[in-house]
Amino acid sequence: MPGRKSSVFSRRLDPPLPVAVSGEGVWIVDADGKRYLDASGGAVVVNLGHGRKEIAQAVGEQLGRLYYAHPTMFTCQPAEDLAAALAAHTPGDLNRVYFMTSGSEANETAIKLAHQIHQAQGRPEKTILISRWRSYHGLTMGALAAAGRPAFRVPYMSMLHDAVHIPPPYCLRCSYGLKQPGCGLRCALALDETIQNLGAQVVSAFLIEPVSGATLASYPPPEGYLALVREICSHHGVLLIFDEVMTGMGRTGSWFAGGRYGVTADMMTMGKGLTGGSLPLSAVAVREPLYQDLKSGLGAFSHGGTYSHHPVGCAAGLAAVRILEDEALVERADRMGQFLGGKLHEHLDDSPFVGDVRGVGMLWGVEFVADKKTLAPFPRSEKVTERLWSHLFDEGIIVYKAVGLAGTHGDALVVSPPFIIEEEQILRVAQAIKKAVVEVLG
Numbered sequence: 240m241p242g243r244k245s246s247v248f249s250r251r252l253d254p255p256l257p258v259a260v261s262g263e264g265v266w267i268v269d270a271d272g273k274r275y276l277d278a279s280g281g282a283v284v285v286n287l288g289h290g291r292k293e294i295a296q297a298v299g300e301q302l303g304r305l306y307y308a309h310p311t312m313f314t315c316q317p318a319e320d321l322a323a324a325l326a327a328h329t330p331g332d333l334n335r336v337y338f339m340t341s342g343s344e345a346n347e348t349a350i351k352l353a354h355q356i357h358q359a360q361g362r363p364e365k366t367i368l369i370s371r372w373r374s375y376h377g378l379t380m381g382a383l384a385a386a387g388r389p390a391f392r393v394p395y396m397s398m399l400h401d402a403v404h405i406p407p408p409y410c411l412r413c414s415y416g417l418k419q420p421g422c423g424l425r426c427a428l429a430l431d432e433t434i435q436n437l438g439a440q441v442v443s444a445f446l447i448e449p450v451s452g453a454t455l456a457s458y459p460p461p462e463g464y465l466a467l468v469r470e471i472c473s474h475h476g477v478l479l480i481f482d483e484v485m486t487g488m489g490r491t492g493s494w495f496a497g498g499r500y501g502v503t504a505d506m507m508t509m510g511k512g513l514t515g516g517s518l519p520l521s522a523v524a525v526r527e528p529l530y531q532d533l534k535s536g537l538g539a540f541s542h543g544g545t546y547s548h549h550p551v552g553c554a555a556g557l558a559a560v561r562i563l564e565d566e567a568l569v570e571r572a573d574r575m576g577q578f579l580g581g582k583l584h585e586h587l588d589d590s591p592f593v594g595d596v597r598g599v600g601m602l603w604g605v606e607f608v609a610d611k612k613t614l615a616p617f618p619r620s621e622k623v624t625e626r627l628w629s630h631l632f633d634e635g636i637i638v639y640k641a642v643g644l645a646g647t648h649g650d651a652l653v654v655s656p657p658f659i660i661e662e663e664q665i666l667r668v669a670q671a672i673k674k675a676v677v678e679v680l681g
């Protein structure tokens with residue numbers, strides 16, 4: 240509430256934020272009674288809609304039964320049940336699940352686990368991580384070093400033990416100036432080249448978002464890209480890690496993007512929608528044979544956290560998985576996602592300031608440009624994304640910001656509503672974005 244005194248070190252240091260007091264379905268209500276249609280599920284988190292009573296009940300029951308038992312001393316039923324429930328949906332033999340609390344920690348865990356697997360297999364010198372520019376993997380130092388988003392990295396650059404970055408598959412602004420089809424997937428071949436340049440014997444893993452999330456505003460991989468990087472990694476004994484923190488749990492209209500594109504990574508991280516946003520929980524799924532190698536080679540994973548495998552977090556995760564299954568929400572995400580994409584195209588393709596509308600499942604992006612022909616971006620100083628976002632927020636529509644898609648410039652909005660959204664609400668979101676573009680950009 241404007242003018243109130245606060246001791247909170249807020250995520251934003253500029254004028255006070257509205258106070259969110261309740262949520263139901265696609266709606267968030269603030270302390271003034273204003274209703275917001277949450278068309279991004281916050282940061283692509285709220286897959287099931289707000290205010291799910293089933294989750295509240297499962298969490299309440301688990302809190303009453305047992306809320307903490309140290310994960311090196313006990314396992315707990317919610318962790319056992321959630322791991323089994325996830326393993327039923329993960330691609331291939333990604334069957335062993337290690338629980339943490341945030342997406343950053345899940346990626347941190349996967350980076351360390353990759354190295355320990357190599358150690359267990361007798362190749363301790365395999366330590367170098369390769370990742371991609373225009374990616375995000377988290378705020379912790381290892382995950383941030385893997386991330387390829389300069390605005391987040393540059394302030395801490397001198398502190399990072401950096402990963403080696405290669406260009407992303409961003410065909411709209413191809414780093415090699417090539418066009419699809421006919422480019423030969425040069426961006427995937429860059430992985431092979433980089434591994435050879437470094438020496439495969441020192442490369443540990445390749446960490447990527449299978450569908451580029453917030454940094455490239457929901458950019459799906461070009462056909463054949465994921466299969467080719469899978470082949471290259473297998474050829475060089477490099478572990479492939481899919482960061483499915485954003486794309487997992489049905490977001491792409493499949494349980495996991497790896498499944499959607501028919502590619503099984505060696506490890507897969509998840510977070511965000513894992514509990515539908517109700518509690519902080521993340522996870523790493525690792526292929527069973529690699530887990531067995533670790534077990535027989537080292538006998539332990541040198542890693543751990545006070546709140547890993549948390550009973551209450553896992554109870555929330557299990558309740559969320561059951562909702563996805565019982566209400567067939569992954570299938571709905573696929574179906575309604577096509578409707579959402581169609582409406583965004585219908586309302587925005589003709590705008591002189593919209594350079595691209597793209598996405599998959601319930602993960603869509605709208606990229607704004609100063610010149611539709613050349614795709615020249617607006618200068619970042621014009622803060623186009625922020626102005627559009629604020630306009631929509633004032634109108635009671637929540638979307639998610641993406642900036643820096645074109646060098647230090649580039650503007651986009653991510654549209655990623657809860658899977659339960661109705662057609663008429665999707666229509667309202669598409670119309671609101673169209674109106675915002677006209678009113679803000681002319």
Ligand SMILES: Cc1ncc(COP(=O)(O)O)c(C=O)c1O
Pocket residue numbers: 282341342343344346375376377378448452453482483484485510511
């Ligand atoms: C793809 C991806 N990986 C990792 C993270 C980090 O997750 P968290 O913010 O839960 O630490 C994010 C967060 O936005 C993300 O989008």
